[in-house]
Amino acid sequence: MTSDRSQEAGAAYAHRSVLLDSAVDYLVNDPDGHYVDGTFGRGGHSRLILGRLGQAGGLLGIDKDPEAITVAKNLETEDARFHCFHGSFAELERALESRSWPLVNGVLLDLGVSSPQLDDASRGFSFMRDGPLDMRMNxxxxxxxxxxxxxxxxxxxxxxxxxxxxxxxxxxxxxxxxxxxxxxxxxxxxxxxxxxxxxxxxxxxxxxxxxxxxxxxxxxxNRELEDLEVGLRAAVDHLAPGGRLVVISFHSLEDRLVKRFMRDLARGPQLPKGVPVTAEQDASDFRLVGKASKAAAEEVSDNVRARSAVMRVLERTDIRKNSQGSA
Ligand SMILES: C[S@@+](CC[C@H](N)C(=O)[O-])C[C@H]1O[C@@H](n2cnc3c(N)ncnc32)[C@H](O)[C@@H]1O
CATH class of the missing domain: 1.10.150.170 (Putative methyltransferase TM0872, insert domain)
Structure with a gap:
């Protein structure tokens, strides 16, 4: 794909972000922190995150799609706190190395395809529009x-x-x-x-x-579920204490994976019954924040994509590391 094609397509099709305010409310708890938007899309969530950050804050936007990255590069020139990375969020480790950020305060994953990908017949994602049968995000x-x-x-x-x-x-x-x-x-x-x-x-x-x-x-x-598994693990491995992972999924296969992953981490180490452990050894480094949430009826009536969205939030607490003084 030529960069001219990416430029045109990046600008031509719009995306309406789902659960925009609530996702960012959950995500940003330190205006001077470093954050990752693992699914930049057209940057709806990224722009709101930047709006919540102070001058010392930073945001890394990742996307597989060259057209999304064209939009992200424009944002990079407008805002020095924003940086972008073309690739999968499964490559989070490498993306963070590019910024020299070993830990971050939050990671957002707004999964699936964007409206521009669906609306542009030449991307071949939609049975509603005739085009080449492509379907590649990257x-x-x-x-x-x-x-x-x-x-x-x-x-x-x-x-x-x-x-x-x-x-x-x-x-x-x-x-x-x-x-x-x-x-x-x-x-x-x-x-x-x-x-x-x-x-x-x-x-x-x-x-x-x-x-x-x-x-x-x-x-x-697009190896979506494989990438999701690797990306979730990488995200929690790079969360600073108090940092949050916010995931919005759009179908049951994704949500099932996210739900189990978060639940297992929040449960903590499953030690056999009867093994003598201290409360700290038995504690989890993570907690679920709230319940799974869905878009309100008003948002769904405005944006049909929001109908199937489910958002889950996990926070790194690091009780054990904190109590051992090593966090
Ligand atoms: C629902 S859209 C995100 C929209 C974005 N939050 C916004 O407000 O504009 C999903 C985006 O994630 C990208 N994507 C999906 N899976 C990805 C992955 N494993 N790594 C990086 N980007 C991915 C898609 O290319 C698409 O641009």
């Missing part, structure tokens, strides 16, 4: 969805659609993809959407039959 990496579907084994395609789309007709869909690609490659979003509609015998009300398949292939192509 257009500098391979394979695209079309490239993968051209060569993958039928069983692998079925497994991906079942695992990441929870689609019960995954085998039928995979069979038809493999059958059709022998005649001509499946190269556009419309071709795939029509093919899936043909393969799915029972349609759900108010849901396009290709919804689950598109979600599944997107999650697989």
């Amino acid at each position: 257009t500098e990496q391979s394979p695209s969805a079309a490239e993968w579907l051209a060569t993958a084994e039928e069983a692998d395609i079925a497994n991906v659609i079942f695992r990441y789309g929870e689609e019960r007709f995954s085998r039928r869909i995979a069979r038809l993809i493999v059958e059709r690609r022998q005649e001509a490659p499946v190269e556009t979003t419309r071709q795939l959407a029509e093919l899936v509609s043909e393969a799915v015998p029972k349609k759900e009300k108010h849901k396009h039959p290709a919804t689950r398949t598109f979600q599944a292939i997107r999650i697989f192509i």
Whole structure:
């Protein structure tokens, strides 16, 4: 992709940030702290975070998408407290090394795709718009969805659609993809959407039959759940005491992973019953902050993407390290 293309696309499509105020309220508790926005998008959350920071504060914006990074680079020239990193939040360690920030006061992950990615037909994310079947957030990496579907084994395609789309007709869909690609490659979003509609015998009300398949292939192509696992771990490993991890997820696979990860950390070490331990040894270094929260009805009526958003917050407390005087 040329930088001209990134420039144009970066400016042309807008994104409405979900749970904007509440996410930033949870995240920023020290105006002079260092923060990470691991999913910069169009910078809605980042701009509000910068609004809460003083001159000594700093924010690192990460995104896989070159178009998002074009927008982030503009912000970098406007605000000396902001820095950007092109890559995955799974590479958080390397991103923080680039700033020489060993610990940060908060990490925000607002997962999934942005509206600009969905709205731009040429990105190939949406079955609502005809375009090349691409679906890569990082257009500098391979394979695209079309490239993968051209060569993958039928069983692998079925497994991906079942695992990441929870689609019960995954085998039928995979069979038809493999059958059709022998005649001509499946190269556009419309071709795939029509093919899936043909393969799915029972349609759900108010849901396009290709919804689950598109979600599944997107999650697989972008390694979304693998990155999330690595990114969550990296985030908590680099949180300063009192620092917070705020995650907004948009489907149950993501939210399940986030929920378990946070719950397990907040529970602390699971020592066998009867083992004599001090209260400090038994304590967790983390606590859950509030319950999972959702967007208010008003926000949902304004922005349909907010409907499925779930936000969870974890805080590093470091009771043990603090009490040992080593934090
Ligand atoms: C929902 S949007 C974020 C919107 C942003 N909070 C805003 O207010 O503009 C998600 C963004 O995260 C990026 N993204 C998704 N997974 C990523 C990952 N593993 N690493 C880095 N960026 C990722 C996508 O490219 C997309 O730009």
